[in-house]
Amino acid sequence: MSEFLTDEDLIQLTGCVQRAKQIEVLKHNRIRYFERFDGKPVVAKEAIAYAVRGEAPGTDFDDGFNLDALQQH
Numbered sequence: 001m002s003e004f005l006t007d008e009d010l011i012q013l014t015g016c017v018q019r020a021k022q023i024e025v026l027k028h029n030r031i032r033y034f035e036r037f038d039g040k041p042v043v044a045k046e047a048i049a050y051a052v053r054g055e056a057p058g059t060d061f062d063d064g065f066n067l068d069a070l071q072q073h
Contacts, residue, residue, distance in 0.1 A: 005043045013048070 011017055014025040023041050026033050031051045033041045 003045055005045060005048070010041065010043060013043070 005013065010022055014022045016022045016025060019039055019041060023033070023035070026041060026043065029051060031043060032047045033043045035041055
C-alpha cells in the first residue's frame with residue numbers, strides 16, 4: 001500500500017484530469033504536494049488528513065502572502 005494518492009484518487013479528489021487543473025485545485029485547498037519531473041502532482045495521504053482536519057503540516061507553506069510586510073507599516 002502506497003503512502004501517496006493514486007492517479008485515480010487524485011482525479012477523484014480534484015475532479016480534474018489535467019495536471020495543471022489538479023495543481024490549481026490543490027493550491028486553492030492548501031493541500032501540500034510536490035511535482036515530479038514530468039509535472040505530475042504527487043500528494044501524500046497524510047497531506048489529505050491534515051487538510052481534512054484544517055491543519056498545516058508545517059509553517060513553511062508558501063501561499064504568496066507576506067504578512068511580515070504588513071506588520072512593518
